[in-house]
Amino acid sequence: LMEAKYDHVYDLMEYHRLSSGISPSSSSASTASANNNDAGYYTADGYLDVDQDGIPDSEEYSSGGTTAMDDVNDHLARHWFNFGKSPYLTFLFYQTLFVLCAALFVYIEPVSGGSGIPDIKCYLNGIDVPRIVEFKTLVCRVMGVTFSVAAGLPVGKEGPMVHSGGVVAAVISQGRTKFWGVDTSFSKFSDFRNDREKRDFVACGAAAGIASAFGAPIGGVLLSLEEGASYWSTNLTWRAFFCAMITLGTLFVVRNQDSKWGQANVEKLFSLGEFTSIGGGSSNFSVWELLxxxxxxxxxxxxxxxxxxxxxxxxxxxxxxxxxxxxxxxxxxxxxxxxxxxxxxxxxxxxxxxxxxxxxxxxxxxxxxxxxxxxxxxxxxxxxxxxxxxxxxxxxxxxxxxxxxxxxxxxxxxxxxxxxxxxxxxxxxxxxxxxxxxxxxxxxxxxxxxxxxxxxxxxxxxxxxxxxxxxxxxxxxxxxxxxxxxxxxxxxxxxxxxxxxxxxxxxxxxxxxxxxxxxxxxxxxxxxxxxxxxxxxxxxxxKHIPFLEPEVPTIAERHEIVAGQVMSTEVKCLRPVERVGIVYDLLKSVGHGNFPIVDTASSGTLYGTASRSMLCTLLQRRAFGQPHDVNNGQHHSSTDGGVDYAELLGPKRLSPLVQWDTIERVYPRYPKIDDVQLRPGDRNCWLDLRPYANTAPYTINETASIQRTYRLFRTLGLRFLCVVNHTNQVVGIITRVDLLPES
Amino acid sequence: LMEAKYDHVYDLMEYHRLSSGISPSSSSASTASANNNDAGYYTADGYLDVDQDGIPDSEEYSSGGTTAMDDVNDHLARHWFNFGKSPYLTFLFYQTLFVLCAALFVYIEPVSGGSGIPDIKCYLNGIDVPRIVEFKTLVCRVMGVTFSVAAGLPVGKEGPMVHSGGVVAAVISQGRTKFWGVDTSFSKFSDFRNDREKRDFVACGAAAGIASAFGAPIGGVLLSLEEGASYWSTNLTWRAFFCAMITLGTLFVVRNQDSKWGQANVEKLFSLGEFTSIGGGSSNFSVWELLxxxxxxxxxxxxxxxxxxxxxxxxxxxxxxxxxxxxxxxxxxxxxxxxxxxxxxxxxxxxxxxxxxxxxxxxxxxxxxxxxxxxxxxxxxxxxxxxxxxxxxxxxxxxxxxxxxxxxxxxxxxxxxxxxxxxxxxxxxxxxxxxxxxxxxxxxxxxxxxxxxxxxxxxxxxxxxxxxxxxxxxxxxxxxxxxxxxxxxxxxxxxxxxxxxxxxxxxxxxxxxxxxxxxxxxxxxxxxxxxxxxxxxxxxxxKHIPFLEPEVPTIAERHEIVAGQVMSTEVKCLRPVERVGIVYDLLKSVGHGNFPIVDTASSGTLYGTASRSMLCTLLQRRAFGQPHDVNNGQHHSSTDGGVDYAELLGPKRLSPLVQWDTIERVYPRYPKIDDVQLRPGDRNCWLDLRPYANTAPYTINETASIQRTYRLFRTLGLRFLCVVNHTNQVVGIITRVDLLPES
Ligand SMILES: Nc1ncnc2c1ncn2[C@@H]1O[C@H](COP(=O)(O)OP(=O)(O)OP(=O)(O)O)[C@@H](O)[C@H]1O
Ligand SMILES: Nc1ncnc2c1ncn2[C@@H]1O[C@H](COP(=O)(O)OP(=O)(O)OP(=O)(O)O)[C@@H](O)[C@H]1O
Ligand SMILES: [Mg+2]
Ligand SMILES: [Mg+2]
CATH class of the missing domain: 1.10.3080.10 (Clc chloride channel)
Known part of the structure; x- marks a missing residue:
């Protein structure tokens, strides 16, 4: 039953919750410690003694004022009120220090700078921004935002929190990370190890991020929805809802630690403070004020x-x-x-x-x-x-x-x-x-x-x-x-x-x-x-990111463009059974992520597609056969130009098959083509792509309108689309960049 | 610019708002009048003097008790408290009367019975439930629900209100209705006269329905989203949001008529009454009560x-x-x-x-x-x-x-x-x-x-x-x-x-x-x-409606079914240029909604698709050429078996072309095949489908997994899908019913 699969999800979300719970609190804890280090300077001034996380957290609060540092405080307080410019310099010194720390973390991991919401938006749109959902980014961002907020810059912690939530979710859904050196992957998480599920987790995580930043669970779900709506589904709605609920629940319990058995404190529920009604039964505004x-x-x-x-x-x-x-x-x-x-x-x-x-x-x-x-x-x-x-x-x-x-x-x-x-x-x-x-x-x-x-x-x-x-x-x-x-x-x-x-x-x-x-x-x-x-x-x-807007760009719409006009025509294709040398050279020479496989026997009909990551894995694992495997009995290895080896082989497979599992297991860190070392004789070997090819790729006819192409891309979250003619011959290929208004 | 198109939308939404505003108030007005007719019986008893629409509307309120009927009331009040069983009979009589009226409306239009939410759900899922979004249905439902609520049955008005909102939106978006006899279509609404736009309007209307029923605009948008999420887009989100906002705004202004220049009355904002906090700064519940x-x-x-x-x-x-x-x-x-x-x-x-x-x-x-x-x-x-x-x-x-x-x-x-x-x-x-x-x-x-x-x-x-x-x-x-x-x-x-x-x-x-x-x-x-x-x-x-769940049914998923296994194989196809008789017989004999057009010249390659409604329109408008048009110079009209007239004709078109506009203008009331009258010689004429065919239909390879097929169907809201093999030959067709778990 589906429940079994759902159970996994719940497990994950539990973890997820914990980490979301931990993520903000670790953030706040580190801010608090940052504060404590300098409590002398801050609490003395009386204007930074509320901890930076916006949560009036009673423990931190009480520990803030009455520590052993009190005499230092006293000293500094006197210092402060007596020596003209000195407080400014002190202040400047610590701010600069903090800002430097924040900048340091961004120096280590550049993508952790900025707001984070655009990154998540792109990710949910289906763009593979490099390093955006990795553990290192998470750490740098959490530490960085702690310091930048502590430095008193006019910056907020919400965008980064949304991003962190998303990354936490992604890291957990993958069940492991390279960062810790050990492979922590659990076998039961393998279901989630693909782009689509990971994207769902990121959306849930983003919702949880807003839930913890503002105490706004429903707002978080809606933000995920409004900003990343391309792949929204009912299931995702309630998963995100569940995540946000657990996050808020955790926050609520943590904040009400002291009053667990009595009435909860309303003030702690609303992060921007509750608006109370002024007059008893009447609202705070009158009807015409709506204008x-x-x-x-x-x-x-x-x-x-x-x-x-x-x-x-x-x-x-x-x-x-x-x-x-x-x-x-x-x-x-x-x-x-x-x-x-x-x-x-x-x-x-x-x-x-x-x-x-x-x-x-x-x-x-x-x-x-x-x-x-x-x-x-x-x-x-x-x-x-x-x-x-x-x-x-x-x-x-x-x-x-x-x-x-x-x-x-x-x-x-x-x-x-x-x-x-x-x-x-x-x-x-x-x-x-x-x-x-x-x-x-x-x-x-x-x-x-x-x-x-x-x-x-x-x-x-x-x-x-x-x-x-x-x-x-x-x-x-x-x-x-x-x-x-x-x-x-x-x-x-x-x-x-x-x-x-x-x-x-x-x-x-x-x-x-x-x-x-x-x-x-x-x-x-x-x-x-x-x-x-x-x-x-x-x-x-x-940033010139190929972001697909929800609607077809108007320019394209007005000119009644068809798919055939935007596609790239010089398609780099492969045959179902291909020389290793040709594959290697192709991967070296172009950077495209996907290649159609055409059946040269039947004048270029689309057979399927192969992705770069799969080809690299196959090459690296040496999943190819020796020339003599093919030529057994036929002896015309030199005339490979017109001969179709796929037909000669028939149903016979070319030796060392790589398990599909093996390819999937390395997700998302596939080998690069530069990691592949070919041995001298390899170039003449044959690579049988038929067992690995995606034989039913989404295709579109060259006469399809741009609207239809766009919708297919956008709603299915595609990365590429093969354009075919009436007889299913590949005439072109469309990727996101071809659909952008500029092109 | 897109703004121009948007402007239309706004206009529509304005109308929309008015009608949404009118729809509930007409509902309440008619309930009120129903009450007034019997005010003697109801207000005397003291238990039905609040009008049925749940809105404590002050005008109706005041008109309720102090009418000229007061002496009748008095009489009945004495009647009531003195003569044992009589009040029960009176009550029974009026309830039965009201219920009969409600049943009468459902008798007139059967689809107006029940809750209405399932209907809207199906409609948003892409199913063409007959007569669900017509003006007659709207009238019957509004009147029916008025009477059934007035009768005191344990029924609510929310589901019907959602449905009514949806219908109002649909009717407006079409800009006309058959009901009034006159064709009220505005030319500027023609953009919206297609299934997709109409669906968006229905979603917005449903949101407005909830907004007016509960005063819950955001809840309304979310209900539309949660129940009909298959085609959700960012644009639709804010359109629905806008509708709901205007609806609530109208309600708010109408309800606060008396206090327009002062503070608005909070009580009128919350349809189930405001919960006030009991303790000053603490919440009404304690943390552990969450359990x-x-x-x-x-x-x-x-x-x-x-x-x-x-x-x-x-x-x-x-x-x-x-x-x-x-x-x-x-x-x-x-x-x-x-x-x-x-x-x-x-x-x-x-x-x-x-x-x-x-x-x-x-x-x-x-x-x-x-x-x-x-x-x-x-x-x-x-x-x-x-x-x-x-x-x-x-x-x-x-x-x-x-x-x-x-x-x-x-x-x-x-x-x-x-x-x-x-x-x-x-x-x-x-x-x-x-x-x-x-x-x-x-x-x-x-x-x-x-x-x-x-x-x-x-x-x-x-x-x-x-x-x-x-x-x-x-x-x-x-x-x-x-x-x-x-x-x-x-x-x-x-x-x-x-x-x-x-x-x-x-x-x-x-x-x-x-x-x-x-x-x-x-x-x-x-x-x-x-x-x-x-x-x-x-x-x-x-009801055996082919409703597509958001997720692939588990049975299908477990058995690794591919598209080729669920499709219907005996596909009824047409040729690009086809005899009128053949088309007519086909439409008469089968009820399918769409037919692939295959290029018999190239062994059954998919050329495009033709819909039943289009074929019927073409036949009715006699968009076909005489046999001699085709045989000019070739003289082999009797041997049409193997000969491909499309090739003979070349780029030449077969006479009376029907404008695409003409076909679209009759939406959604296309002629039925039974409306088509063929004249004696017509059966041998030729129908040239090439200008009308949809030449880039969505197709799927027969080896595609059921998940992929399902996703394509569901996210694009398709009605049918042609299944092709590697050389683009049509091997089958899939409709919604083929994707249901039972089949
Ligand atoms: N196999 C291919 N053969 C020829 N041109 C291609 C091929 N794949 C992509 N292109 C074209 O190359 C250009 C660059 O595209 P892009 O960088 O988006 O491709 P990609 O790298 O495959 O996609 P992504 O970066 O999303 O992995 C586009 O105009 C695209 O149409
Ligand atoms: N052109 C066709 N040729 C052969 N079989 C078809 C054709 N169109 C649909 N079918 C099959 O007929 C069966 C009945 O389908 P259904 O009633 O859903 O089709 P439809 O009437 O075209 O769709 P809809 O009712 O949504 O308009 C399905 O199993 C479907 O696969
Ligand atoms: Mg690229
Ligand atoms: Mg049918």
Whole structure:
């Protein structure tokens, strides 16, 4: 029964869960240790004592403040408040150190830089990006993102988390890795050792990644779906759902360790803080404000489009001037990190005003009290005053988002917590910095920075509205506007709709925002799409990756192109029984991944296909017969031009057969053609491809329309397609690159 | 640009939205008028004065009680409380009347009976169920469901609503209908007049249906996705999302008509009532209760499996004994309706106890106060007491669900509102009735009845737990358990996971239940699947519809079947230029939908395919040439056996060409072969199929594995597939029925 096979899947998912559970927590643990090393410097300043993983983890929390380092802290605290420029230098020193570490990991494994979401998107699209799902990449990415977040750069951990989740899943599904030296493959995992299953695991892992990053299981599934929908199936839906559920369950249990037998703490469920309803039975916004939300969405789409355009130009510039040398990339990271540090110090200094902490907090919720505790007393009296701009720049991004979302607006002017000017002084430079940082050689997510920028923008928008009409009730509170701003800016950059709606709903825990969020995100998507593509698509296109869009490119559609017009016509083919020398030379001379096998006996009819990896394996394992095996009795070995040995051999097979298992077992590390050593006499031997050929490849007629070809490629996730004519003769071959709009 | 095409889509969706907006409201309006006709009987009893659509619509509300009929009411009220059996008879009379009306509509259009979700599921799977997406079906279903819900049967309006949404979308996308007599087709809709686009519209419409039934836009999109995922694409995702958003937006604005400029009313957002957090910062359940929720899930799965098994046996029995005669079907409806009425009267009588209404409601929310007002004073003092069992049976299902979810448990025994015995006396008979009713000839959804049964079950479970430990805090409140019970039972019947999670979250508005709901639904699905299939799949299989499951059937997979083993070998083929007589006879003699065209010149190579609808159109439009056209100069018209006229003709076309447009324009009402009248001399004419043939059909090699064939079918949504050998000769044909596990 199928249950047996499913059981394997469940087992895997259990492992999977564990690792997903471990992956974020190891990430957070290492961040925590990084913090602890420097607890002297950080907790003393009072602005980095929440651990970097955004999880208000009580153990870490309690261990943070009251260690033996307290006297060091004291010393440093004095140091800090007394010696002018010194804290800046200290800060700069540690940031640089951390950034260097992050850059080091990217130096070791270059594909671990950047956001990770484009990589996963390509992988799910069916593109074999080299080294993207390997254990080494995973380690480098997890360590790298830990350091880059710890360094206080405007980067998020979500993209890398999605990538890590995917890699964890892939590594587990393969049941082994080269990294540990030993072959840990279990026999029962062999079912999963093919591209298709591995892709499913990666999709599930990505969902689990979002589930653990935002506590958003359904949003994670939807993100996997929206970004990698080409091979979606019902089965995959609930597998991903299951993974995400287990991940969230693990997180929930871990976070509620202390209150396992009592009521669970709601605050720990929602990673961006719960939005509570303000009036008892009425919602936080009024019906006509939906129009305002749409307006915010449009503005956010505009901001996102600007961001994307800026980022595109920067990336092009980087590709020209920096990316070719690893040294330059590291230097760039250093320079930009210093810029970031300087800006986050100079801005609060420029602001230079101290605001008093709210004193009357009787009826405030725990969440709000905690936020107050996190305000940064930059050059002000700690415990009494805070610097508004510093609180935004120097807090961790998660905390800053929560402050913008949930900080109560006391007083009558309605903008007392963070004044409009402070928001402005934060929004513009921060967005610019985020744009510059995105793309440097550290692992860097985009979700959190754009949420933060958007929150500032939204709150600013709210303030302006409140200027129009003081009385609360006319307009929703600024927190609601901050949420909409977040959605708008993130949606304007990434152009996702349904998944972002659900992620934000799950992260803020208030269902009444479903309609406003949907409208904002839709508006942002439309506005943004009027100008350019989403940031991830821009990245993919700049890298010239043959990514297949869900729909046929319009140019192709308009010109009524048929398959015969886009195919490559000079097809390199093989015969069913072929000379080893010819095969070897072919593999050496061209880099194609697949070769049609044509039946020369019947004027080039398609017999099947052979993949490069299979041919290499066959050559390496010497699965070929000696010339005399064939010529037994016929004696015309020299006239192999026109003679068809397949016919001469008939049903007889050419000696040392390689088991199909043997070929599959080495997945995905097939030998390269350069690894193959031919002995002197080998070139004249015969390679019988008939037992190994894929005899029923997908084919398409040369008169088929481009739409049909595209659909076949896209829905089946093909790598190549043989083009045949009416009599099944191979007339061409189409791969992904032939289907791209440019060609 | 693509925008131009998109614009059309938007336009359509706007129409779409309007109709979706209209569809439910017309439904509710007609229910309301049905109520008003009999307002005397209903509002007097005090238990049917909330209109049937579950929307506490203030206009209808106010018009309900204070009409000129008040004195009639008074009269009847006295009647009611004084003359023993008479109210039962009155009630019975009206129920029977309503049920008869509902049955009448199904009598007119048989496919409008049942749930509607299986139909939509089949349609999205690519099956052409006759008359399923026509305007007449829509009207009959909307009217039918109005009456069947008004009759108080244990049926829901969600399945029919999903179906209606789909039909509205389909009808609009076609831009016209035969029903109105006039051809309303707009030229700009012609892009959408094909199966694929129509399917997308149906999917969007189904999403909008759920969005309006439960106020669950994202859940609607996910339901469309989970149930009809075969052709899912990113584009479709956001189209469906957009539709659902517009639908919800319309509903939101309409429901908040009175408070447009103030805060919107939260209560109107959540169709099953909002769950408010009980403790300030803590969740309504504790961590270890997740295990209890999983247990509920398992029990719910068991109940669902029993329900499905019972329903399956009943359906088989019905198919044998009842379904063949329309009269019997109506009689069955009558009998069952009387049974339902009797049970809902006898049970409260059996209970016969009066419970006092809660008096101290100072700190209760509006929602709770409203629920108290809806309790039924069956044989008790109205305004002071109520009958627990009657309140469950005789309230409308939506209200009963809300009562079970949200009714506060006052007093120390913790089960004072609805006692365990009352719940028990409701749960068992109601579930049985729902099982019997599902499948009779009225439009009947399953969502609401199973939610109600599940809520009773869950609350019962909660009571039992509270018996173990009185102190609140150890166990969650019974309302939470009722919610989990609902999820479990519905999940156990329908076996959906992610979409039900989101629908329930959106309907109850509290995000903290995301993890418990996920776990419950997962457990229910697993447990249920261990016994049988989901109720919708059972229905589909019993009807012998060639539904393609997402995965290859295991039997086929185990036996390593290849395409050549499942295909039909005696393929009926046509030649590129064929005698009209031969084509006519072929179409008359076999019912197949598609015919390969083989090139007899080159020993049966596949040239293309022709569909029955195209052939019929060609014949009807007389697109054939006279014999002498062909024989010009050759004079061997009698020896057409071996001669290939295609070769003789060369590039010359045979006269009256039919424009491709002409063939497409009649979609989807192609002429039948019986509509075609051949004139005496026609049989010898020639039909040139070459301009019309689909020259690049999808083909598969006879050695391809069944998995590959299945995937091709399923992912591309094919209706047939030509099987060819290595030289492209047609050796067989595969349709959906050949791929079913039975064959
Ligand atoms: N066997 C072949 N004979 C001739 N041309 C080929 C063959 N295979 C691929 N091509 C062509 O070579 C060009 C390069 O294609 P591409 O690099 O995508 O092929 P590939 O390496 O086989 O694919 P992939 O990189 O996905 O493994 C394309 O235009 C493609 O049509
Ligand atoms: N042109 C044909 N020649 C011979 N057999 C056919 C042909 N088309 C279909 N069949 C076979 O007839 C049987 C009945 O198939 P089915 O009713 O599904 O075909 P259909 O009517 O063409 O499809 P549909 O009902 O989806 O339009 C199947 O076993 C199928 O393989
Ligand atoms: Mg290549
Ligand atoms: Mg048929």
């Amino acid at each position: 305002l939300f749409i307006l915010i969405g449009c503005l956010g789409g505009l901001i996102g489009a600007c961001f994307n355009a800026g980022s595109e130009h920067l990336t092009i510039w980087r590709m020209k001037h920096i990316n070719h040398s690893k040294k330059r990339r590291v230097l760039e990271v250093l320079a930009i990190s210093m810029l970031v540090t300087t800006v986050s110090f100079v801005m609060p200094l420029l602001w230079g005003r101290c605001t008093e902490l709210p004193t009357d907090m009787q009826d405030w919720t725990n969440q709000e009290k905690e936020l107050v505790a996190n305000l940064v007393p930059f050059n002000c009296v700690p415990g009494k005053e805070y610097n508004e701009v510093a609180s935004l720049y120097l807090c961790e991004a998660d905390v800053a988002i929560r402050q913008l979302f949930h900080f109560r607006e006391t007083g009558e002017t309605d903008s007392s917590t963070f004044s409009s000017a402070a928001l402005f002084l934060f929004f513009i430079p921060y967005t610019t910095l985020a744009c510059i940082v995105y793309g440097i050689a550290v692992p860097a997510g985009l979700f959190v920075p754009s949420l933060l920028a958007g929150a500032a923008f939204g709150r600013l928008f709210g303030h302006l509205l409140h200027k129009l009409d003081h009385t609360s009730g006319t307009f929703a509170d600024s927190g609601t506007y901050a949420l909409m701003g977040s959605a708008a800016v993130l949606g304007g950059m990434a152009r996702m709709t349904i998944s972002l709606t659900v992620i934000l709903l799950e992260a803020t825990g208030n269902m009444q925002y479903v309609l406003p969020l949907m409208m904002t995100l839709m508006a942002a998507r439309f506005t943004g799409n009027a100008f350019n593509e989403g940031i991830y698509d821009i990245n993919i296109h700049l | 209890l929720f999983i247990l509920i899930g398992c029990l719910g799965g068991l109940i669902g499996a029993c329900f499905n098994a019972g329903s399956e046996h009943l359906t088989i029995w019905r198919m044998k004994h009842i379904n063949h005669s329309k009269k019997r079907r109506v009689l069955e409806v009558l009998a069952i309706s009387m049974l339902v009425t009797t049970v809902s009267f006898v049970m409260p009588l059996l209970w016969g106890r009066c419970t006092e209404l809660p008096t101290d409601m100072q700190d209760w929310t509006n929602q709770e106060k409203e629920l108290v007002a809806n309790l039924v004073p069956f044989n008790c003092v109205p305004g002071k007491e109520y009958n627990e069992v009657a309140s469950l049976y005789l309230c409308e299902a939506d209200v009963a669900i809300r009562q079970l979810f949200h009714f506060r448990e006052t007093g120390e025994t913790d089960s004072s509102t609805f006692s365990s015995a009352a719940l028990f006396l409701f749960f068992i008979p109601y579930t049985t009735l729902a099982c019997i009713v599902y499948g009779i000839a009225v439009p009947a959804g399953l969502f609401v009845p199973s939610l109600l049964a599940g809520a009773a079950f869950g609350r019962l479970f909660g009571h039992l737990l509270h018996k173990l430990d009185h102190t609140s805090g150890t166990f969650a409140d019974s309302g939470t358990y009722a919610l989990m019970g609902s999820a479990a039972v519905l999940g156990g019947m329908a076996r959906m996971t992610i979409s039900l999670t989101v629908i329930l979250l959106e309907a109850t508005g509290n995000m903290q239940y995301v993890l418990p709901l996920m776990m419950t639904l997962m457990a229910a699905r697993f447990t249920g699947n261990a016994f049988n299939e989901g109720i919708y799949d059972i229905n589909i299989h019993l």
